[in-house]
Amino acid sequence: MKRIFSLNRHLIERLGFGLLTLMALLTVLPIVGVVIYILAQGAPAVSLEFLTGFPHDGMRAGGILPAIIGTLYLTIGTAVFSVPLGVAAAIYLSEYASDTGLTRLIRIAIINLAGIPSVVYGLFGLGLFVLFLQFGTSILAASLTLSIMTLPVIISTAEESLRAVPQAFRTVSISLGATRWQTIRRIVLKEALPGILTGVILGLERAAGETAPILFTGAAFFLPRLPGSPFDATMALPYHLFVISTQVPEMPIQIQYGTALVLLFFVLGMNLIATVIRSRARAKRQW
Amino acid sequence: MEKTLNWREFIITRAIKASGYSAIVFVALIFFFLLREGLPALVEVPLSTLFSVRWYPIESYFGILPLITGSIIVTIGAALIAVPFGIGTAVFISEIAPRWLREIIKPLVELLGGLPSVVLGFLGILVLSPFLRRFLDLPTGLTAFTGSLLLGGIAVPTVVSIAEDALDAVPRSYREGAWALGATRWQTIWRVTLPAARSGVLTGIMLGIGRAIGETMAVMMVTGNAPVLALTPGSLFSPARTMTATIAAEMGEVANASVHYHVLFFIGMVLFIISLIVNIAASSVVFRSKKRAERVLS
Numbered sequence: 001m002k003r004i005f006s007l008n009r010h011l012i013e014r015l016g017f018g019l020l021t022l023m024a025l026l027t028v029l030p031i032v033g034v035v036i037y038i039l040a041q042g043a044p045a046v047s048l049e050f051l052t053g054f055p056h057d058g059m060r061a062g063g064i065l066p067a068i069i070g071t072l073y074l075t076i077g078t079a080v081f082s083v084p085l086g087v088a089a090a091i092y093l094s095e096y097a098s099d100t101g102l103t104r105l106i107r108i109a110i111i112n113l114a115g116i117p118s119v120v121y122g123l124f125g126l127g128l129f130v131l132f133l134q135f136g137t138s139i140l141a142a143s144l145t146l147s148i149m150t151l152p153v154i155i156s157t158a159e160e161s162l163r164a165v166p167q168a169f170r171t172v173s174i175s176l177g178a179t180r181w182q183t184i185r186r187i188v189l190k191e192a193l194p195g196i197l198t199g200v201i202l203g204l205e206r207a208a209g210e211t212a213p214i215l216f217t218g219a220a221f222f223l224p225r226l227p228g229s230p231f232d233a234t235m236a237l238p239y240h241l242f243v244i245s246t247q248v249p250e251m252p253i254q255i256q257y258g259t260a261l262v263l264l265f266f267v268l269g270m271n272l273i274a275t276v277i278r279s280r281a282r283a284k285r286q287w
Numbered sequence: 288m289e290k291t292l293n294w295r296e297f298i299i300t301r302a303i304k305a306s307g308y309s310a311i312v313f314v315a316l317i318f319f320f321l322l323r324e325g326l327p328a329l330v331e332v333p334l335s336t337l338f339s340v341r342w343y344p345i346e347s348y349f350g351i352l353p354l355i356t357g358s359i360i361v362t363i364g365a366a367l368i369a370v371p372f373g374i375g376t377a378v379f380i381s382e383i384a385p386r387w388l389r390e391i392i393k394p395l396v397e398l399l400g401g402l403p404s405v406v407l408g409f410l411g412i413l414v415l416s417p418f419l420r421r422f423l424d425l426p427t428g429l430t431a432f433t434g435s436l437l438l439g440g441i442a443v444p445t446v447v448s449i450a451e452d453a454l455d456a457v458p459r460s461y462r463e464g465a466w467a468l469g470a471t472r473w474q475t476i477w478r479v480t481l482p483a484a485r486s487g488v489l490t491g492i493m494l495g496i497g498r499a500i501g502e503t504m505a506v507m508m509v510t511g512n513a514p515v516l517a518l519t520p521g522s523l524f525s526p527a528r529t530m531t532a533t534i535a536a537e538m539g540e541v542a543n544a545s546v547h548y549h550v551l552f553f554i555g556m557v558l559f560i561i562s563l564i565v566n567i568a569a570s571s572v573v574f575r576s577k578k579r580a581e582r583v584l585s
Contacts, residue, residue, distance in 0.1 A: 117501025
């Protein structure tokens, strides 16, 4: 009796572990599948002409250059606003703020910013930047909207890497006569830089792939030329993929997969860069 | 020299402090603009119309109930997928997998978190929905269930990373104690480790579900967008339309400051309040993670 019981116990463990392994595989394999599938289907469509040409024939032929450039502009625009603000906020939280009610309120606000649905950011951008401040449907409005959405990612990762710098570094610097800001700029920021960079890239990666926040703040269905100023609307890769896969009838499937591949390449490329920076910094770190 | 340095330092310190408060300012601004553009809907549309079952804006039917039930049914479906698979994967990563496998699986799950939802929606249209239509013999593959599958995938990384964090934070001595008493590893996981990590796992589930409610593009592309009241489990296999998809699909076509415009902002306000509740509830769960950044990232 006792033996059967203990056999059962181990049988259950075997089955249980098998089940969990299966679940983990079912979670992970589709991800690999998605990437490989898009690579395989999209690769034939990608050519120099596809990457450097304008769409024509109602977007059913030609390239996707304006969408690539547009996403580049939006990503840079987002970085311009969100990086200084986010890093400064992280410095405040890590170096200046004490544990007061206000600081706790800031943290709650950051967590909430991170949870707001992206389409609600779109509404907000429309209300504030496009209409109230009269930026119009523009790269500027879309970048500002994306910046606020990216902010919580940058603040949290930057704060974490600033906090990881040993307290002794600060003490020594201050004791040598440096001011607080000098200490932060020359010692703390320098040491935390790789971690901050990783967070920034991961935040921008998300911004580059987003569609909903730019739908009504800056994305254009089709533009015959590249945007000339921050007040112009722009095409963007994710929005373009949405448009050609749902709004354009009889769209050649090749171009759709090609666009998806370029977008994926953009996003995964940024992801890869972030990972490399992180692991190289970890390997080099002496503390 | 001394003086200019002090001035510079003074200004920079001020600027840094001001940036520190920016998050509060933005949350307040977002709420303010949603209220400003959304509240007029309550005046312009009678409450009995707003909370009715017919959404047909062209003829001024602004019943948001089908959109709310659409969001709910798609999210429940997503949770049914994301919760078991998320927790299962987290347990696998932290308790069972050998180190080398963990180093492969973790980045892959992070990768899933970084995939643009429009790419998933795109594959949803071209691959998943035709497959489901044939496999389940449905009149259309664009159903709430298709949306749930994608959303489940989108919510999984959130659940995994937070739950795994929590499992990781359980002291090793807990497990050793259980093993020493003769428990198998399986029993230890269910009776000791998971209960000890309960609040963190709960936080992960809540934030994962919050992510699913707010997701827009993938859902809009694959759910068929029919504003039908979804009350029975069977509605999972027919087209549905969520609150987020409605805003995304219709905002581009409405005139500014029209009734329809205000109602869409009102829906946005409802979404904002839901996300506020979910996030405050999740962060007030006692679980204190060392890796808060990962939670925000996922």
